[in-house]
Structures are given as C-alpha cells and as structure tokens.
Amino acid sequence: MYYLLVVISVLIASFSQMLLKSSSKAEHNSFLLEYLNWKVIGGYGLMFVSLFVNIFAMRRGVLVKEVSIIESLSYLFVPTLALFFFNEKINKQKVIAIAVIMVGVVVFFI
Numbered sequence: 001m002y003y004l005l006v007v008i009s010v011l012i013a014s015f016s017q018m019l020l021k022s023s024s025k026a027e028h029n030s031f032l033l034e035y036l037n038w039k040v041i042g043g044y045g046l047m048f049v050s051l052f053v054n055i056f057a058m059r060r061g062v063l064v065k066e067v068s069i070i071e072s073l074s075y076l077f078v079p080t081l082a083l084f085f086f087n088e089k090i091n092k093q094k095v096i097a098i099a100v101i102m103v104g105v106v107v108f109f110i
Contacts, residue, residue, distance in 0.1 A: 002057040006070045009053035014077035016046035018085050025086075072105045 023039035034040075054067055075098055082088040 002060045002062050003066070003070065005053055005057045006062055006067055007073060009050045009057070010071050010073045011077055012046050012053065013050040013071075014074055014081055016043045016050065017074075017078055018081050019043035019046065021082075021086070069105055069109050072101060075101045 019039045020043040023034075023037060023043065026037075026039070028034040028037065058064060058067060079088070079090055079094055079098065083090055
C-alpha cells in the first residue's frame, strides 16, 4: 500500500516537471513573471506534495533505500509524459538508456 504511494509520488513529481517545462517554453512579459506564474508555482507545489507523500510513506515503513529505487521510475515516466504533452520523440537511444537504468535498478535492488 505504501509502496504504491511512493509510485504515485514519483508520478506527481513527473507531472510537476511537465508544468515547469511548459512554463520555461512560454513567453513571459517580465523577469518576475517567469517565476511567478501559475505553472511554476503549481509545479513547485506538486513537488512539495510529492515530498510529503514520500515522508508519509517512509514514516509508515518504506525504507529510504526503497524510496530512492522506486524514484528511478521517473526515468520512465518523464519521457512518456513528454511524448504526450510536448510530442517529444522517444528514439532508440532513449529506450536503450531507460532499459539500462531499469536493469541497473533491479540489479541494485537484488
């Protein structure tokens, strides 16, 4: 149950990165509006929520080692979300890189 919370936390953080990237691609009228717009504030707000979900899960027994391993799912979530939100291509090199990372995580976890 609490491991699922960590996965949800990673997914929340991945959506946060999509908001931040969306804001960075947009035109802003001033330096201040680059950092004080709803996408940036929402992105960092989602990161904040992700942090507290992780803390809650760790207080319920999920080990820090396990959280860091589960957080590597972001290497899978972020390119997938970028494909849908920004039409970024996932080429053969990215697939191989993600596979190597996932294999490394599995080896480390064992």
